[in-house]
Amino acid sequence: MATDARQPLQLPRIDFSGVDTSAPGAGRWAAVRAQVVDALATLGCFDAHYPALTPDLRAAFFDGAVKELFALPADAKRRNTYGPDKPLFGYLGGMPGLSNGYESLAISERVEPESVRAFADLMWPNADDNAGFCEAVHGAARRMAELEEAVQRMVMEGLGVGRCHGEMRESMRHVFRMSQYRPPSDHTEGSKEVRYGTHQDCSTITVVCQHGDVDGLEVQAGDGQWVRYKPSSPASLVVMAGNELRAWTNDRVRAPFHRVAVGGDVARYSAILFALPGLRIQAPDELVDDEHPPRFKPHCNDDFMRFCIARGARHEDKLKDFCGA
Ligand SMILES: O=C(O)CCC(=O)C(=O)O
């Protein structure tokens, strides 16, 4: 009888305990950096054990803030918009091309206390005090952004272009998304429905925080096999490279295709932090040579995002189609 000799894959796990994101270079930094560069170059994704986002912070965020947010009526949630030009910066739900069971809100541009407060005031204009909501959301978003910045710095240092970190950082905007995936209507054991179709992100780096053990995220490895993410610990986050890191590194990192497929009978919640560079994306000279000719033409992330929106979530290499050299 033929057997599948391949082991079910898991995301590589990288332990960030002992890495102080505010003290680059200290402690276990260099050892973790080597693992980060290796994981992003091979699979494009890893499971980060990141105790700075504590169980208390996660509970306050998901069980308090996020569930309260999704309980709002649809017309309140639809106020979360950054204009028709930036659909990926605000509310997504009930639109053609999106699964009915998917809904998502976002705090965009800067994830700072003021923008979280402005978002809360928009959702609950008559509330006396949104302080608990703001503290929980900012607490989670800030820690995810700290991890994202450390990973960006590690990639640049690891590729020998650490000098570029500051300029890239200055230009960085964030989209902090809170998403809900409703369970399938068919509760048959093992049945799953895709709630977010196969795509690559148009960020440099994406950090995903899943609530509890309601799984759903699947990442495609180079051999085509789908790897279903199971958090390695309650302190686990997913870090994934997006197409803009692939462009900026002249194809040294892999931006994996991924999707969200849910089963069971409870809703899945996740928070997703996307880092979007504001500067022109062009690989530094050090990453272009005879062995690595330029793979992508210089471009702006805004233009690439518009291209991706027009195409929709599809299993195709949009970066190559948009600006392949
Ligand atoms: O919710 C997740 O686990 C990932 C969602 C995702 O891939 C996205 O919003 O781009």
Ligand SMILES: [Fe+2]
């Ligand atoms: Fe994604």
